[in-house]
Amino acid sequence: MMLFIAILIGCIVGALIGVNIPMIPYTYSGYLAIAIIAALDSVFGAISSSLQKKFDMKIFISGFFVNAILAMALTYLGQKLNVDIHLAAVVVFVGRMFNNLGTIRRYYVEKITDRKIIAKAEATIKESKKQ
Amino acid sequence: MSKNKIAITLGIVCMILTIAIVIQINTIKGTNETVSQTLAEDELRDEVLRMKERYDNAYSSLENAEKELAQVREQATQNDDSSAEKEAEIKLNNNLLGLTDLEGQGVEITLQDDPNATVDSISVLDQISNHLVHDSDIRMIVNELKNAGAEAISINGQRVVSTTSIICIGNVIKVNDSRVSSPFVIKAIGFPERLMTALDRPGGFLEELNSYGIVTSIKKSNKVEIPKYSGVISAKYMRTQN
Structure with missing residues (x-):
């Protein structure tokens, strides 16, 4: 829960800061967009791995920057070659995002189902004790 | 963690x-x-x-x-001598006015901007403008051709008529309200040797252009084709004197 509160606060503060920052030249907006997708992918990855208790700070930070830089480099190369390589990066990142979202979803669904099963079991135990 | x-x-x-x-x-x-x-x-x-x-x-x-x-x-006018004469006159006048497609002996001149000149390749004392074909160069050539007895002239398919102006507009040249640009092909109908000598003689204008790096070529031809004037000749203010 703590995780989501932190994310929410981060988002609000970020939006407040972002509104007051001047915009960047249009030429670079393509790079920023691909970096945003990469960062979004990292955040989803971090949430899913922390739910699975496999979170590693070094992997997260390095992934955050290396992914973003690689995606931007690909975009640059694509512009030079006149091929939309950044689409490939977008596809990969969004695919991973859905994977991670699936992991998160499964974790919570299983948690709720577990709770129900436990509650049912406890109720049955209580009833059997009364009898 | x-x-x-x-x-x-x-x-x-x-x-x-x-x-x-x-x-x-x-x-x-x-x-x-x-x-x-x-x-x-x-x-x-x-x-x-x-x-x-x-x-x-x-x-x-x-x-x-x-x-x-x-x-x-x-x-x-087939069966009438006097009107046939008139018809021939009309034809000649139309040819002179530039209202018909023409062909005949003449020369073809090609001018092209210096292909090797870039802002970096020329020396400090030189200017890139010296390596380009200008409206004044075209005017000079047209003038030389007329002086040598050219009967009809066209620049990149634009017929030179009595109202034609040749003016520089930015990086292209305006001839007859249409834009032409390098390479320029100037065609002229006339006595080929005279036209050729007028421009090709030693110290002539083409040699001068060559010395700036402009690529020029001139060749005689037995069949130079010159298109008609595509614009409208205005006669709004002129009246015959009486």
Whole structure:
């Protein structure tokens, strides 16, 4: 829960800061967009791995920057070659995002189902004790 | 790794992420105008193409009508000597006015901007402008050709008539209200040797252009084809003196 509160606060503060920052030249907006997708992918990855208790700070930070830089480099190369390589990066990142979202979803669904099963079991135990 | 630390890191990363997203949204919002501008540009381009098609259609139908008129005139004057004479006169006058496609002996001159000249390749004391073909060069050549007895001249398909002006507009040259650019092909009908000598002689104008690096060529031809004048000759203010 703590995780989501932190994310929410981060988002609000970020939006407040972002509104007051001047915009960047249009030429670079393509790079920023691909970096945003990469960062979004990292955040989803971090949430899913922390739910699975496999979170590693070094992997997260390095992934955050290396992914973003690689995606931007690909975009640059694509512009030079006149091929939309950044689409490939977008596809990969969004695919991973859905994977991670699936992991998160499964974790919570299983948690709720577990709770129900436990509650049912406890109720049955209580009833059997009364009898 | 404590849970708090993870939460704080993710919070900071999300903050950076939102900042980036908001900046991106602002940037895209600011450039929406450019997008619509290019859309408007595309529409204008379409409009221009449509207009050009209509113009071409109208022009070809005008050509057909002119051909028909010529035929009718010929038929009408077939059996009458005096009107046949008039007809021949009309033909000659039309040729002189530039209203007909012509062919005949003459020369073809080609001028091209210095292909090796770039801003970096020329020396400090030189100017890139010296390596380009200018309107004055074209005027000079037309003048030399006329002086040598050229009967009809065209520049890149634009017939030189009595109202023709040759003017520099930016990086192209305006001839008869249409733009022409390098390479320039100047065709002239006349006595080929005289026309050739007028420009090709030692110390002549082509040699001068050559010395600046402009690529020139001149060749005699037995069949130079010169198109007719495509504009309208205006006669709004002139009157015959009496």
